[in-house]
Amino acid sequence: MEALTLENTPDRAPGERWRAPYASDPANSRGRRHEEPESRTRSPFQRDRDRIIHSSAFRRLKHKTQVFVAHESDHYRTRLTHSLEVSQIARALARSLGLNEDLAEALALAHDLGHPPFGHAGEHALSAAMEPYGGFDHNAHTLRLLTKLEARYAEFDGLNLTWETLEGVVKHNGPVVSSKAAAKNACWAYVDYAGWAELDPHTHASLEAQVAAVADDIAYNSHDIDDGLRAGLFKPGDLFQLPLVGDAFADVMKKYPGLKNDRLIHEAIRRIISATVSDCVTETRGRIAAANPQSADDVRKHGAPMSGFSEEHLEAEGALRSFLWDNMYRHYKVNRSMNRARAIIQELFTAFMKDPGLLPTEWGERARKGDESASARVVCDYIAGMTDRYAIEEHRRLFSLDGV
Numbered sequence: 001m002e003a004l005t006l007e008n009t010p011d012r013a014p015g016e017r018w019r020a021p022y023a024s025d026p027a028n029s030r031g032r033r034h035e036e037p038e039s040r041t042r043s044p045f046q047r048d049r050d051r052i053i054h055s056s057a058f059r060r061l062k063h064k065t066q067v068f069v070a071h072e073s074d075h076y077r078t079r080l081t082h083s084l085e086v087s088q089i090a091r092a093l094a095r096s097l098g099l100n101e102d103l104a105e106a107l108a109l110a111h112d113l114g115h116p117p118f119g120h121a122g123e124h125a126l127s128a129a130m131e132p133y134g135g136f137d138h139n140a141h142t143l144r145l146l147t148k149l150e151a152r153y154a155e156f157d158g159l160n161l162t163w164e165t166l167e168g169v170v171k172h173n174g175p176v177v178s179s180k181a182a183a184k185n186a187c188w189a190y191v192d193y194a195g196w197a198e199l200d201p202h203t204h205a206s207l208e209a210q211v212a213a214v215a216d217d218i219a220y221n222s223h224d225i226d227d228g229l230r231a232g233l234f235k236p237g238d239l240f241q242l243p244l245v246g247d248a249f250a251d252v253m254k255k256y257p258g259l260k261n262d263r264l265i266h267e268a269i270r271r272i273i274s275a276t277v278s279d280c281v282t283e284t285r286g287r288i289a290a291a292n293p294q295s296a297d298d299v300r301k302h303g304a305p306m307s308g309f310s311e312e313h314l315e316a317e318g319a320l321r322s323f324l325w326d327n328m329y330r331h332y333k334v335n336r337s338m339n340r341a342r343a344i345i346q347e348l349f350t351a352f353m354k355d356p357g358l359l360p361t362e363w364g365e366r367a368r369k370g371d372e373s374a375s376a377r378v379v380c381d382y383i384a385g386m387t388d389r390y391a392i393e394e395h396r397r398l399f400s401l402d403g404v
Contacts, residue, residue, distance in 0.1 A: 020098030
């Protein structure tokens with residue numbers, strides 16, 4: 001039997017849909033920082049995806065919140081369910097556009113790994129606490145996790161992912177710095193990564209990374225509608241004035257009068273996702289036709305993103321985001337929950353900085369080795385890795401008389 005190689009694995013089969021000239025080809029990957037033998041059965045991007053799924057950081061997403069604190073209900077989305085939904089949409093977009101689905105999937109699964117507990121409230125609190133020590137940013141922390149903090153392999157720290165996956169994680173929302181020379185002034189976690197300059201932080205990322213970012217927007221918007229409705233923060237009728245969203249709900253209610261609320265929400269949400277994906281595919285194909293890229297590097301060197309939405313859809317999205325801000329993200333119930341979450345993060349950080357002996361033994365030893373800034377980074381890493389539930393329990397153990 002012929003041995004499997006990159007040339008004849010299923011990923012290399014002739015005529016696959018991702019074989020557009022501007023797609024990222026795993027056979028031409030720029031490789032990994034630490035050399036490893038290639039897999040006989042999986043492409044480099046498939047291995048990246050699998051390493052992300054098997055990471056500790058990925059498992060912790062199960063109990064990290066999106067908008068609602070994870071313990072409030074088992075039906076609201078967590079970072080894990082959100083990442084799976086983003087992955088499904090990213091694969092659909094990649095398939096429609098002739099891209100590498102495996103790379104798009106890997107980037108979608110990794111995009112939220114660096115989030116601390118309690119969503120944006122937790123990030124704001126941790127960022128404020130770390131301001132004297134270089135700051136905190138969840139995108140930068142994702143790179144730190146993937147290249148340093150995940151300790152699974154005997155020969156290297158991190159997951160040793162391919163250049164293309166690391167690039168996509170860093171630049172999925174576009175260039176990070178204005179020029180290559182400006183990279184030295186970038187965020188601590190980027191500069192801390194020895195290969196930072198090699199990732200070309202001043203250019204756009206691959207189209208696979210761009211569609212993963214678009215998939216994040218699609219999932220985030222549509223599913224926040226779903227969670228907000230199920231939480232009773234607003235009603236379907238409140239959405240009628242919104243373009244696209246209101247039309248979807250009105251159409252379902254007209255076609256299925258008397259439909260129960262759960263079914264109504266699902267029918268409308270899936271129409272919204274379908275319409276948004278269709279708009280993105282049409283708009284992206286138009287941009288590709290105009291730019292005529294002949295390689296993945298042509299995409300990177302292009303002065304603007306090639307994947308995105310039409311102007312009409314962007315206007316609809318803006319109206320939706322404004323509605324969600326007023327009626328969901330700033331709702332008093334959410335505000336109360338997030339206020340408690342910020343307090344937990346702030347009090348944990350202060351306690352650990354004051355006495356590193358409160359940290360688990362290994363973490364405490366690391367916190368004592370460096371100066372104050374290095375100690376703060378260790379505390380930050382520890383807190384950022386917590387799930388919502390663990391942070392709540394850790395706070396109870398430290399500050400409650402019945403803590404154990």
